Amino acid sequence: MRDVGESKMRSSEAKEGPTRAPHRALMRASGYTRWEMDRPWIGVVNSYNSIVPGHRHLREITEAVKGAVYAAGGLPLEFPVIGVCDGIAMGHRGMKFSLPSREVIADSIEIMAQAHRLDGLILIGSCDKVIPGMAMGAARLNIPSVMVSGGPMEAGSFRGRKVDLSQAFEGVGSFSKGSMKEEDLEELENSCCPGVGSCAGMFTANTMNCLMEVLGLSLPGNGTIPAVQSRRLMLAKESALCLMDMVRRSIRPLDILTLEAFEDAVAVDVALGGSTNSALHLLAIAAEAGIGLTLEHLDRISRSTPNLCRLSPAGSHHIEDLHLAGGITAVMGELMKGGLLHPQRIMAEGRTLGERCSGPGADGRVIRPISNPYSSEGGLRVLKGSLAPMGSVVKSSAVDSSMLKHRGPARVFDREEAAMEAVMKGRIREGDVVVIRWEGPKGGPGMREMLQVTAALAGQGLDKSVALVTDGRFSGATRGASVGHVSPEAAEGGPIGLVEEGDLIELDIPNGRLELLVPPEELAKRRAPRPGDQDLLSSPALRRFAALASSGAQGAAMKDLWVNGETPKP
Template identity: 40%
Template sequence: MKKKERRSQGWFGKTGKDGLIYRSWFKKQGIPTHELGGKPMIGICNTWSELTPCNSHFRELAEFVKKGILEAGGYPVEFPVMSLGETVMKPTAMLYRNLASMDTEESIRANPLDGVVLLCGCDKTTPSLVMGAASVNLPTIVVSGGPMLTGRYRGAEISTSDIWRFSEESRSGKMSQEDLYVAESGLCRSDGHCGVMGTASTMACMVESLGLSLPGNAAIPAPDTGRKVMAHLSGMEIVKMVENDLKLSDILTREAFENAIMVNAAIGGSTNFVIHLLAIAGRMGIPLTLEDFDKFSSKIPLLANLQPSGTYFMEDFYYAGGLPPVIRQLKDHLHNEAITVTGQAIGKINERYENYNEKVIATLDRPFNPLSGIVVLNGNLCETGAIIKPSAASPELMKHTGKAVVFEDIDDYKNKIDDPDLDIDENSIMVLKNVGPKGYPGMPEVGNMGLPPKVLAKGIKDMIRISDGRMSGTGFGTVVLHATPEAAEGGNFAVVQNGDQIELDVENRKLNLLVSDEELQQRKAAWKKPAPMTERGYVSLYVKHVEQANLGADLDFLKGNSGSEVTKDSH
C-alpha cells in the first residue's frame, strides 16, 4: 500500500520554480534540504503575548514542544496567532474569539503543515484555537499553559474567585483601597491562568475530556516542571498522529462531546463551557443542542471540591491526581471507547490513575455536591433558553418569585446600583439587558452583577440576577445567564419592566415573566431596535453575523468543516 504523501510536500516536494521559491526562502533560516524533504512539518500555534499575562510563559513552553517534535523525527515551526488576554482586553475578549479562530484556521490551512500543536491557556485562547483547527481538520494536539499557584493574602489562601468577595467588601466598607493593594500583590504569584475551576481551567479540562490532549494535561501548574515534560511528550505525540493520519474528525465525535459534558458536570466547570463547546461542535458539524448539557449532566454529581463551587484550588486538584481519576470514576457513564490523541480509548488511558485526596476529589457514592452541571431553563423570559449553574447558587433562591429591578444596559446598572434610593431589596430580581452577543458586542462577563450597597449592608451575599450576558468562570451566585433571544433581538427579555414579577424554578427548569401575552405583544410592538455601535470593521461584521448564545455565538458563515485543501497556488 502506497504511503500517503504528507501535506507539506505540496510545497517542498515540488520541482521547478515553485519548489525553488518555497525551499530557498525557508532555507534562509538555516535549514538544510533533508529537513524540508523527509520529515513531517509540525506547526506550533503559539498565543504568547505580553498582553496576555496567563500565557506569558509560552515562549519557554514552546521550546519543550520543539524538543519532543525533534526527538520523534518531525520538524517544528512556531507561528503566532491573535492572543486574547481575558483580563485586559476591552470591551471583552469574547468579542474576538471568532476572529482569533479565523486567524488560526487560515494560518494553518495556508501553510505547509502536516500537524499542529495548539499552545493555549487564557480563557478564549483555547476555544478559539480549537475552533480554528477543527475547521481545517489536521492532526492536532493541545498543550495547555496550566494554572497559577495558589495566592496568599495575610496568611490566607486566595484565588481569582476572591475578586468578587473583595469587591463586595470594598463596596460595603469592610476593605480599604490599601487592603486591595495588598491582596492584589499576592493574588497572581506565578505564571499560569486562574488557579480555580474558572473558564481557563474548565477549557483545559474540556480538551482533555474531549481526547485532544495527553492525560493529566489540564491540572499541572504552570511553574511545575511536569508542565514542560507534558509539552515535550505532546511534541512527540503529534508526530505519531501525523504518521497515523489521526485527525480531529477521528477524535471529535458526538460521543466525545457527550463525555465532555459529563466530565464538566463532575468538576463544576464554568458556564462558559456551554457556549464554547457548542461553537466547536458547530465547526465539526456535530449536532449538539443546549438541552444536551442538561440531559447529559443531570445524573452526574459534583466530585471536584474546587472554587468557586467548593473550597480547594487547581494546585490541590493536581496533587490529588488531576482530571484522570475523575474520568476513571465516571467510567460507567462515559463513552469509554472514544478515541484520544494517543490513538487509544479514553477509558483505557485513564484506568490506571488514582485519586490521592478524597477531600479534593470526592467519590461517586459520597459526592461533594449532588447538584452539578448546567441546568437549562425555559419559559417566556427566555424563549430559546437560559442557563444556571446550581452548584454555585444559593439553595434558598432556586425557587423564588420576586419583582424585577431592570437595568437597560451596563451603563444604566453602573449609574443606579449605588444609589441609596434605588427601589430594591434582597427579594428583588436584578435584570440586566443588552449585554448579549449583539447588544454589547461580544457578550461580556457582567452577568454576576455586584449587589447594591443597601442590600450588602444587611449582610446579604446573594440575590437572583438574570442577564443575556455571561459570567466569569471564577464567579458564583444565583445567576441566570445567556437568556435568549437577547434583548437586542427584541424578544420578551427586551421588554421586561421594573416591577414585573419573575418566577424562577430551577428544579422544574422554568424561568417565567408573569405578564400576560397580550401585554407582552403590546410592549414588543412599541420596542425599537437599538442602533449599531459601529458600521465599521470586524465589530460590524460580528454584529451582523454572530449567532445567539444557545447556538454557540459563532459567526454564521463559519459553521461546518471546510478542510485543509488550499485551492490556489500563488506562484
C-alpha cells in the same frame, strides 16, 4: 485512522518537484536546509503575549515543544495568534472584543495552516477564548493536532487563607459597602495572583483546558499541572512526541471529536462544576466538527451526572488541589464507575479513554466518590420558560440553596455599566432580580461577561438574596443565582427586551424554569426600545461579529455564509 503512507504529506504541495524551487528558496532564506524541508511541517501555534499572565511564560513551553518536534523528526514552524485577558477586559468596552477573538483565532490558524500546507499542529495557549478558538481551528482543518496549555496559576494567600482573582473582584463590592478598607483591598490585590498561569479557580480557562483532556485533544495533566512546575515542560515535550506519532499514524481531530467525546466532556464539566462559558464553547467546537451538540444535551447529561467537585468559586479548593487529588483522569475514572462515560473512544495518544483512566478515582476530599457526591445532579443547568424560550444557563453548583428557587421584582438595565453603578451606589435590595439586557452576541455586541456586577453583589453579601439575569454571559469566577445566555437575546426580539421595572420574575433551578410573570397580552402591547451603540459605528470587527453571530443558545459562533445553508464537513 489512516496510515500516512496512503498519501503524501500536505507539505509536499509546497516543497516537492522542480516547480517548487521558488518555494524552497524562500525556506532556505529562513535558514532551513533541504533535509529539514523534507521533514513533516509542524505548525507550532504560540499565543504568547506580555499582557496576559496565562501567556507570559509560553515562550519557554514553545521552545520545549519545538525541540521535541525536531528531535522526533519534524520541522517545527512557529507562528502566533492573539490572546485577550478577560480579567483585564472586564467591566468596560474592552470585554466586547473578547468573544469575537475566539473566531479570529480559529480563522488565523486555518489561514496559516492552509496557506503553508502544514502537516500537523501543536496548539499552545491559555485563557478563555484562546483554547476554544484553537480547538475550533483544529476541528475545521482536521489535520493531526495536539493542544498544550500554559497551566493554572497557583492560588494566592491572604491572611492565612487561599485566594484568587474572584476575591479581588468581590473585594470591590465589599469596599463599596464599607466592609473592607482601601488598604485591605490593596493587600488583597497584591496577594491573589502570585504568578503566571490561568487564574487559579475552576474558571473558564481552566475549565476548557480540563475539557481538552476529556475530549482527547490533549494529554493527561494538561488542565491541572501548575504553570510553574517543571512537569509542565515535560508535558510539552510528551505532547510533541504524541503529535509526531499522530502524523505518522494519521490520527486526526475528527477521529477523536465524536458525539461521545462531547457527551463525556459535558459529563466531566458538570461533575467539576465548570464555567457556564463551556455551554458556548463546546457547542461551537462541536459545530466545527460537524456534531449537533445542543443545550438539550447539556441539560440531559447534567440531570444524570453527579457533582463531585466544588472548586473556587463554588468552594475553597483550587486547581492545584485537583491536580494533587489525581486530576481529570481521576474524575473520569470515578464517573466511569457509574457507567457515565464512553471508555472505548480514542484519545490523541491512540489509547482509549478507558485505558487512560485505569488508575485510582476519587480522593474523597477534593474529588468526592460517585457514591457520595455533593449533589446527584451536575453543576450546570439549562433553564427555559417565558423569559428564555430558547434557553439560558446557570452554574447551579455555585448557587446557594436558598436561591435555587426565587421570585422577585425586576430591576432593569440596558447596559452593564448602568447596573454596576446601581450596585455600587447601594440601589439593589434583597429579593431583587437584576436584569441586564442588550449585552448578547448581537446586542452587545460581543456578549460581555458580567463578573464585575456579580462579584460586587457577592462582596455586598447579596449573592444569597439577589438574582441576576442577562442575555450576556458570566466569567467562570461568578457565583450566585446568575443566569446568562438568555435566548433569544433582546437584539433578536427576545422577551428579555420587553421586561419593565417591577415585573415579577421567577427562577426555578431544580425544575429548569425561568419565567416572566407578565400576561402574554400585556407583553404583546410592549415595544422594546433599542439603545444606541456607538461601538457598532466605530468598530468593523464588532460590526462583522454582530452581523454573523448565532445566539447564545447555539454557541455564539459566527455563521458560515453558504448559499445552501449547509457547511460541509472537512
